[in-house]
Amino acid sequence: MKMSQFLATSALVLLIACNEEEPGPVVMTLGSGPSAIDIAANQLKGLSIQADGLSTALAFRMNSDHAQAFSELTRDNIGSLISIAICGEVVSEPMVMEQISGGSALITGYSVSELEVFLKKLDGSEPC
Numbered sequence: 159m160k161m162s163q164f165l166a167t168s169a170l171v172l173l174i175a176c177n178e179e180e181p182g183p184v185v186m187t188l189g190s191g192p193s194a195i196d197i198a199a200n201q202l203k204g205l206s207i208q209a210d211g212l213s214t215a216l217a218f219r220m221n222s223d224h225a226q227a228f229s230e231l232t233r234d235n236i237g238s239l240i241s242i243a244i245c246g247e248v249v250s251e252p253m254v255m256e257q258i259s260g261g262s263a264l265i266t267g268y269s270v271s272e273l274e275v276f277l278k279k280l281d282g283s284e285p286c
Contacts, residue, residue, distance in 0.1 A: 195227045201224060203219040204217060205281055207274060215273070216268075217262065218280075219261050220262075220263075225259070228258065229261075232259075235254050236257065238253065239251060240253070
């Protein structure tokens with residue numbers, strides 16, 4: 159899968175929230191309105207930090223249903239902005255440059271220590 163750079167707008171929202179005590183909490187919302195895609199903590203897989211010496215990223219995968227919906231959402235919103243928030247805090251505002259398929263995505267532009275905080279919030283090991 160080829161990761162695209164994105165920038166952001168309020169037309170399309172990617173929201174990553176904290177893991178909560180309720181069963182199946184929504185930790186990520188992709189899009190807004192009727193086309194929004196809600197993803198629960200147990201539907202996010204492969205949360206990891208990737209570093210190659212030049213850049214760092216928080217990587218994650220979605221299940222097949224969410225991957226398909228995300229692919230369609232990005233296909234239909236090329237040129238639109240996306241907000242990415244973790245625990246209600248916007249951490250990035252990228253623009254969809256091309257369709258993103260395969261169900262994997264990256265959050266970039268942060269140090270390893272900052273990404274570790276994001277990862278702990280997403281996996282529930284650190285509260286919001």
